[in-house]
Amino acid sequence: MADLKIQGLAKSYKDVRVLESIDLDIASGEFFTLLGPSGCGKTTLLRTIAGFQSQDKGEIIVKGERIGTKPAHKRDIGMVFQDYAIFPHLTVAENVAFGLKARSLPKAEIEQRVIESLKMVRLDGYQNRLPAEMSGGQQQRVGLARAMAIRPTLLLMDEPLSNLDAKLRIELREDIRDIQRRLGITTIYVTHDQEEALAVSDRICVMNKGHVEQIGTPFEIYRKPVRRFAAAFVGTMNFLPARLDGGNLVVGGQSVAYPHVEGSGEIEVAIRPENVLLAGGAGEGAAITLKGEVRKVTFLGREAHYTLKTEAGEIVAQVADPAHDFVTMEGRMVDIRLPLSKVALFRPNGDVVKAGSAR
Amino acid sequence: MTTRFRFDLWTFVLIAAWIVLLILLVWPLSSILRASLLDNDTGAVSLVHYIQIFTTKVYQRAIGNTFIAGIGGMTGALILGVTLAFVTTRFHIYGRAIIQTLAVIALVAPPFIGAYAWIVLFGASGVVRKGLATISVSIPPLYGVAGVILVFSFKFFPHVFLITSGALGAINRSVEEAAESLGVSPMKRLFTVTLPLILPAIAASALLTFVLSIADFGTPRIIGRDFNVLATEAFNLFGGEVGGNPGMASALSIVLIVLSMMIVFGQRWVLRKNVYYSNLMKKPERKRVIGLKAVGLHVLAYAIVLFGALPAIIVVLFSFRRTSGPVFQPGFSLQSYEKVIATVSAPIWNTLMFSSAAVVAIVISGTLIGYLISRRPNIATGTLDALLMVPYIVPGIVMGIAFITRFNDPPIALTGTGLIIILAVYVRRLPYSARSVAASLKQVGPSLEDAAVSLGYSPGKAFMKVTVPLIVPGILAGGLMSFVTAMNELSSSLVLYVGSTITMPVRIYLSVMDGEYGTASALSTILLTMTAVAVYAAFHLSGRKESALL
Numbered sequence: 001m002a003d004l005k006i007q008g009l010a011k012s013y014k015d016v017r018v019l020e021s022i023d024l025d026i027a028s029g030e031f032f033t034l035l036g037p038s039g040c041g042k043t044t045l046l047r048t049i050a051g052f053q054s055q056d057k058g059e060i061i062v063k064g065e066r067i068g069t070k071p072a073h074k075r076d077i078g079m080v081f082q083d084y085a086i087f088p089h090l091t092v093a094e095n096v097a098f099g100l101k102a103r104s105l106p107k108a109e110i111e112q113r114v115i116e117s118l119k120m121v122r123l124d125g126y127q128n129r130l131p132a133e134m135s136g137g138q139q140q141r142v143g144l145a146r147a148m149a150i151r152p153t154l155l156l157m158d159e160p161l162s163n164l165d166a167k168l169r170i171e172l173r174e175d176i177r178d179i180q181r182r183l184g185i186t187t188i189y190v191t192h193d194q195e196e197a198l199a200v201s202d203r204i205c206v207m208n209k210g211h212v213e214q215i216g217t218p219f220e221i222y223r224k225p226v227r228r229f230a231a232a233f234v235g236t237m238n239f240l241p242a243r244l245d246g247g248n249l250v251v252g253g254q255s256v257a258y259p260h261v262e263g264s265g266e267i268e269v270a271i272r273p274e275n276v277l278l279a280g281g282a283g284e285g286a287a288i289t290l291k292g293e294v295r296k297v298t299f300l301g302r303e304a305h306y307t308l309k310t311e312a313g314e315i316v317a318q319v320a321d322p323a324h325d326f327v328t329m330e331g332r333m334v335d336i337r338l339p340l341s342k343v344a345l346f347r348p349n350g351d352v353v354k355a356g357s358a359r
Numbered sequence: 360m361t362t363r364f365r366f367d368l369w370t371f372v373l374i375a376a377w378i379v380l381l382i383l384l385v386w387p388l389s390s391i392l393r394a395s396l397l398d399n400d401t402g403a404v405s406l407v408h409y410i411q412i413f414t415t416k417v418y419q420r421a422i423g424n425t426f427i428a429g430i431g432g433m434t435g436a437l438i439l440g441v442t443l444a445f446v447t448t449r450f451h452i453y454g455r456a457i458i459q460t461l462a463v464i465a466l467v468a469p470p471f472i473g474a475y476a477w478i479v480l481f482g483a484s485g486v487v488r489k490g491l492a493t494i495s496v497s498i499p500p501l502y503g504v505a506g507v508i509l510v511f512s513f514k515f516f517p518h519v520f521l522i523t524s525g526a527l528g529a530i531n532r533s534v535e536e537a538a539e540s541l542g543v544s545p546m547k548r549l550f551t552v553t554l555p556l557i558l559p560a561i562a563a564s565a566l567l568t569f570v571l572s573i574a575d576f577g578t579p580r581i582i583g584r585d586f587n588v589l590a591t592e593a594f595n596l597f598g599g600e601v602g603g604n605p606g607m608a609s610a611l612s613i614v615l616i617v618l619s620m621m622i623v624f625g626q627r628w629v630l631r632k633n634v635y636y637s638n639l640m641k642k643p644e645r646k647r648v649i650g651l652k653a654v655g656l657h658v659l660a661y662a663i664v665l666f667g668a669l670p671a672i673i674v675v676l677f678s679f680r681r682t683s684g685p686v687f688q689p690g691f692s693l694q695s696y697e698k699v700i701a702t703v704s705a706p707i708w709n710t711l712m713f714s715s716a717a718v719v720a721i722v723i724s725g726t727l728i729g730y731l732i733s734r735r736p737n738i739a740t741g742t743l744d745a746l747l748m749v750p751y752i753v754p755g756i757v758m759g760i761a762f763i764t765r766f767n768d769p770p771i772a773l774t775g776t777g778l779i780i781i782l783a784v785y786v787r788r789l790p791y792s793a794r795s796v797a798a799s800l801k802q803v804g805p806s807l808e809d810a811a812v813s814l815g816y817s818p819g820k821a822f823m824k825v826t827v828p829l830i831v832p833g834i835l836a837g838g839l840m841s842f843v844t845a846m847n848e849l850s851s852s853l854v855l856y857v858g859s860t861i862t863m864p865v866r867i868y869l870s871v872m873d874g875e876y877g878t879a880s881a882l883s884t885i886l887l888t889m890t891a892v893a894v895y896a897a898f899h900l901s902g903r904k905e906s907a908l909l
Contacts, residue, residue, distance in 0.1 A: 052812070098824075
């Protein structure tokens with residue numbers, strides 16, 4: 001088992017800075033996800049850890065050893081690729097044995113590890129198949145077995161599920177998570193799919209434009225975003241323009257006492273759709289109250305989404321298990337409550353407003 | 360360190376490739392340019408040859424005829440090839456394997472065999488003409504412009520067929536269904552959706568067939584009679600039956616190269632914004648048709664390929680006919696083969712030796728250069744890639760003339776050796792090999808090598824264990840196809856051969872010109888058999904993809 005430290009890692013292509021001074025501290029056995037939009041630098045970071053690209057500056061430290069200048073093939077890192085990268089000229093068993101042969105293991109042990117690895121990804125019996133005869137999901141299982149067979153110090157996964165269809169994606173991500181838990185292997189997982197990141201990770205690192213926006217558990221990232229980017233990228237979030245005015249929070253024409261922070265200035269109010277309360281829905285504590293017209297109702301079965309037009313801007317609200325008359329209220333005016341306990345405030349520079357520190 | 364070693368190795372390959380191309384391509388071609396600009400008598404720089412070309416009637420006619428042959432051959436091949444591709448990819452036709460085999464036979468049959476076989480059928484004393492005359496149907500003998508265009512059309516259509524079949528098979532059926540659902544009739548859909556989508560393939564095959572048509576020497580020579588084209592004029596002036604005029608031959612060669620270049624740029628212009636990417640969701644399906652329409656489609660498809668393969672079939676049949684001197688007699692015998700073995704077996708060994716030597720060199724250097732182009736892109740490899748385009752547009756006859764002008768005297772005197780024939784084939788075919796290796800390397804994709812590296816193999820070992828096994832079948836198939844073209848090379852060898860280095864195509868050509876049709880048929884059949892074996896092996900190695908044969 002191994003821990004990974006990354007210190008001040010930076011990389012540029014010509015004038016573009018792809019990674020600017022990344023610091024990460026990943027614990028042994030952790031499932032750590034790099035999440036961000038395309039071009040945010042997450043894949044570059046992963047490939048730099050693997051040794052396929054070299055950093056301009058900074059250190060990569062595994063189990064206390066600096067591996068930043070080690071060639072890729074000596075890093076002992078298992079990698080799973082977005083396009084599977086299964087060797088098409090080799091059978092499934094030969095693919096899995098490929099890395100073991102490089103390590104000159106005895107034949108019997110190779111055979112045993114191949115069987116073990118294939119059983120782990122539920123592909124026992126497929127030893128002699130050629131990749132061309134297998135589905136994408138099966139090929140990626142081979143990719144996973146191949147990477148795990150060498151018992152690497154680190155497992156790196158580069159968007160392993162993005163070429164698969166939705167149902168398979170969920171099935172395989174559960175498998176990946178179970179196998180990782182069972183073997184306790186330190187894993188770094190790259191994805192642009194926020195739902196996938198929330199589902200599998202111990203911790204998530206949200207990245208944007210080559211730098212880290214926020215690192216935290218899935219719960220922290222979703223419920224307590226510290227950056228506007230993380231709040232907007234993960235899940236759905238309503239943003240309303242607002243103003244802090246000496247202990248009051250002003251949204252539209254409404255003002256509500258907000259004693260937690262001092263000072264004044266332009267800010268944004270952020271609230272998740274499931275926290276918006278409609279038509280006198282029971283709520284405790286102080287709240288911003290607005291009136292809004294229901295522009296659209298989207299019925300999704302176990303929940304419904306309401307698009308509301310208010311004086312402060314458009315708000316999406318989510319109501320769980322909606323009753324019948326909730327579904328037929330397009331065009332009506334409703335009362336909207338935004339409970340202050342569920343609201344986050346973001347400054348124009350993207351930082352969250354913490355209690356007692358508006359300035 | 361390994362990276363440093365790799366750097367040195369590939370730098371060496373790059374420098375070697377440049378030296379080879381400068382010596383075997385740029386230097387010889389520069390001699391043609393130089394000769395075309397020098398007055399034969401005074402040796403002074405002058406444009407006298409070019410002025411003569413554009414003021415002398417016979418050369419003006421040659422330029423016009425070259426255009427006619429090029430456009431005629433291209434048009435005919437396009438009509439036949441696209442029609443056949445469309446019929447076989449869109450309708451259920453029985454015996455598709457037979458159709459493909461016949462098309463491949465037409466493709467790989469030596470080019471001048473076609474001209475000769477058509478004469479046997481439709482010439483002044485052609486079998487079919489005579490047969491028709493007995494039932495008092497009179498058709499004109501197949502000489503001149505019509506004959507040349509007909510031969511080109513049936514000779515070159517398989518290129519078009521194979522290229523456009525691939526493109527037609529890759530059109531997403533939903534796109535055509537979308538057009539149909541928008542109320543477009545099937546016929547209109549063909550012209551507004553389907554054909555525009557395969558335009559890049561059509562343009563590519565149009566370019567290829569045009570260049571092949573204007574570079575062809577044997578066909579206009581054998582069947583053209585007084586239909587002179589630039590290739591035949593250049594050969595006559597150079598060959599010196601009437602004294603020789605190297606300056607004029609060179610100037611005509613330059614005009615021929617310029618013509619080819621114009622077409623290449625023309626193709627680029629047509630395709631400047633016509634590259635379509637499409638995710639293939641639904642493959643096109645073959646419609647089942649019944650009744651008269653089905654009969655019509657089958658007759659159409661089989662007629663095209665049978666006519667295309669007819670020359671090869673005729674040649675094989677005639678090689679077993681009894682002869683008396685140059686005249687065929689009724690009945691069958693092995694006379695012609697006995698004569699070939701007794702008197703003219705040297706060309707067979709020469710052909711095998713020269714072709715093997717050229718192909719070994721082509722495969723080795725083509726693989727190295729192909730790797731360089733696709734995996735180490737920089738200015739030096741980019742210009743190397745551009746330089747490799749040149750042999751595509753230089754006709755064999757021109758390359759032959761360039762070689763003999765440059766390598767006649769020291770520092771490099773090669774005239775009369777087998778090596779000069781080998782080198783000419785080598786430089787003409789090298790680009791095909793290098794580019795096909797580059798293309799297949801691009802398909803392997805770097806993530807496979809990355810995967811091997813992550814599993815503990817050094818980059819060099821990863822290349823050997825993963826990339827090489829994946830591209831070797833393609834390299835071998837390409838090598839065999841180079842072998843086929845090397846064996847069938849006529850035009851450059853015709854300029855470069857001497858008595859002891861004569862090859863089979865040259866011998867066949869000379870036999871046809873001398874009227875020894877029996878010998879020509881037997882030799883052609885042997886060449887065809889050798890070709891067929893190589894093609895079958897290439898086909899097998901490439902996983903039965905017809906596209907490997909181009």
